[in-house]
Amino acid sequence: MTDVIVVGAGLGGTSTAMFLAMRGVDVLLVERHQGTSPHPRAAGQHPRTMEFLRIGQVADEILAAGHPPSAFRIKVAESLRGKVIHTIVEDFDDVLSHVEQVSPAGWGSATQDQVEPILLNQATKHGATVRFATELVSFEQDADGVTANLLDIASGRAEQVRAKYLVAADGNRSPVRERLGIPRSGFGGLSNHIGIVFDADMSELLPDGEQWLYYLQNPAFTGAYINVNRQDRHIFAIEYHPEKGESFADYPHSRIIELMRIGLDAPDLQPEILWTGPWEMAARIADRWRDGRVFLVGDAAKVTPPTGGLGGNAAVCDGFDLAWKLAAVLTGEAGPGLLDTYEPERKSAAEMVVNESLFNYVQRMAPHLAGPDIPTPVGPIQAVLGVRHTSSAVIPEPNDGSPTMDPFRISGEPGFRAPHVVLPTGESTLDVWGAGWALLAGPDGGWDKVDAGIQYRSLGDQYDRFGVGPEGASLIRPDGIVAWRTTDKADEVTLKNVLRQVLSC
Ligand SMILES: Cc1cc2nc3c(=O)[nH]c(=O)nc-3n(C[C@H](O)[C@H](O)[C@H](O)COP(=O)(O)OP(=O)(O)OC[C@H]3O[C@@H](n4cnc5c(N)ncnc54)[C@H](O)[C@@H]3O)c2cc1C
Structure with a gap:
């Protein structure tokens, strides 16, 4: 019997597999695609994630893969050269030197397509088995373990594998969560976007070596642009409106390019479009993160707007948390009750992440939603480095119950970093x-x-x-x-x- 089956090789699955394997746990990771995703999506690792990646001994590789993070700028503007509505981050050096006082782990800017293979490589070095083109079709659990029905997609061969635990890192739509009938709560769907990954020479528009994130509030469309950390590779997003009868099909490449030229102030732009696809901006948290021997991590457990770059980071942090607890139970160091601490601890962290992301979303992309329903955030540094952990794995002191604390003022109180x-x-x-x-x-x-x-x-x-x-x-x-x-x-x-x-x- 395998110790743990992890379903999905996104940031949640690859990190869970790596942190389990390095603790000596026998792991099988299955992913239905042929390899990890080529989409750069999550392009940043905040210091809490970097602390865990340092423990995973991959921090240097991740830091080397990205831009020097000081060259990172965020603006809300009508277009790349048009009117600037807000400057969110102008000088990231300031943020970095401030945060260095509380964590020495640094700030990464590698993209998701760079990070996942690094984590997988480390997982396999520590003995994890990884099977691509392999789908979890169904599963049953009993008192002693989980029976997973796997399908080898190339050969069509079905196989049954027994494991002590199953980790569902199977993304926002999580077939495992759906099968368990676990509902989600929260703001729900916020808007719909077309994601575009393209190659183009933009050197005349953007200073070399800098990483730019522009939220575009243009009279022609709302969207976003980010240049990722490789020469000529870029991400673009365009909001579309199903509520007005629009669909993804209404955006052929010709229309996409027209809007990109407007937003990028580049009338002659000749992009090589590598990928387009629809995605929903949403804020949803699963009501339960565990069902018996099955655990949800990453987007399967909560999905948050990408405004603020916290979703992929949260997936890695979920993976770290669940891995040390599962490993402790599997080796007999801890009793099974330790696993009950995963949901309360990570769910309250997810609430912080969703609050931050929602606030950013309204400020950067949807000012018309501003109002009392949008939670006031505590700030990204506090939301990731100052979260209170409340569970049986902490012996609390009398406290005011506040969910976070300023990480610059943490004083060693139990429950905090x-x-x-x-x-x-x-x-x-x-x-x-x-x-x-x-x-x-x-x-x-x-x-x-x-x-x-x-x-x-x-x-x-x-x-x-x-x-x-x-x-x-x-x-x-x-x-x-x-x-x-x-x-x-x-x-x-x-x-x-x-x-x-x-x-x-
Ligand atoms: C446009 C965009 C920009 C973003 N930018 C950022 C950012 O800057 N920073 C940040 O931190 N986050 C960002 N995010 C969020 C981040 O990408 C996600 O939070 C992250 O991908 C979640 O990882 P995951 O492993 O939980 O899920 P996923 O990456 O969705 O991976 C799930 C995997 O499970 C596999 N799978 C599903 N079902 C099965 C099955 N039955 N059998 C086998 N395999 C299965 C899927 O094929 C998939 O590979 C962004 C997201 C989007 C959409």
Whole structure:
């Protein structure tokens, strides 16, 4: 029996498979297409994603694949050279230097078609089996596992595989979620767009080496343009209106090119169109992220407008979260109850992501929707680095229940990401918790003598950053979230009890 079958080789599936395989879990990933998607779609990795990719030992490759992120600009304008309505990001260096204070992991700008193969390659290096042109047709689950009915698309051969768990990373339309009858809630469909990937020489219009994202509010159409990080490759989007009887078929290449020439101020543009397709801008979160032995990750669990570039990032973060928890249960380190923490923790993170994206969508593409129904966001940095984790895998302190905290003011409170410091050993805390559960302690409490079977590091004189005093200690989970802290001196029995509690043993 396989440990885990992952369905889908998008960002959700490839990251889940990689993080599972590197923890020694036996993984089979199936994808119905012949390979990963050639569409550049998600073009950025925020620092929380980069922290996880660093743990996956692929961060350098991802950073090298993109533009230097400082060369990133975002504007809302009538056209590339036309009236600018808002400047959203002018100087990304400012954002970068600010965020470097809380996370050393950096900011990637690789595109989805570059990232997925890197994650898959790492997954297979760690022993994952990947089968393309293989579709999950149906599945049944019982008390001991899941029976997956697979179809080899080329040969038409059917096969049954047993696994202990099934991960549905099968995208927005998720056949697995549909089969389980799990409904979704949220704003629902917002608008409809035609996506276009094209090659063209735009060097006269855009400074070399810079990455531009333009939201286009032109009298002729609403849309978006992004130059991806390869010479001459670009993405364009045009909103169309099914509610007025329009369909994708009403946009042949000739009409698309006409609108591109208007939006790009390039009347002579001769694009080589590589791909066109319709997609729906939507905000929907699945009501349940788990059904027995089946888990939803990525767009299967929530879909968010791409305004803000958070959907693909959230898929990777889902994959990391589910992988460390599944691995802990499969190796016997944790009890099955740990898996109950996946949904509450990742669903509240998804709500933050959807709020940010919706706000951006209204500001950048649909100002007519502005109003009290649109949630006020906390800001992207807080939404990804400052989310409170509330579940049985955290022992909370009395708190005001706010779902997020400013990551520049985090103080070591359980449920939040541990502050980043460089330890007296010279290590980044990120690399310590990335290797597994860790106890970080003040120098005077005798915690170095405690053996709880987890890593120990002294905080030296930086104990105040964690709010534990010179004698106390902070217990950090493998995702960098503070699980528990104390200002008391070493107490092995208490620590072991705490570990049993947060691991549901
Ligand atoms: C135009 C656009 C721009 C975007 N820009 C950004 C951005 O800048 N930043 C960002 O973070 N996000 C962005 N996103 C969102 C991001 O692309 C998605 O969130 C991400 O692709 C989700 O990954 P996933 O693995 O959950 O799903 P998907 O990428 O949809 O992958 C699902 C996979 O499952 C496979 N599959 C489905 N059913 C089966 C089956 N039965 N058997 C086998 N295989 C199956 C599919 O073939 C597919 O390959 C954008 C999205 C769009 C549409």
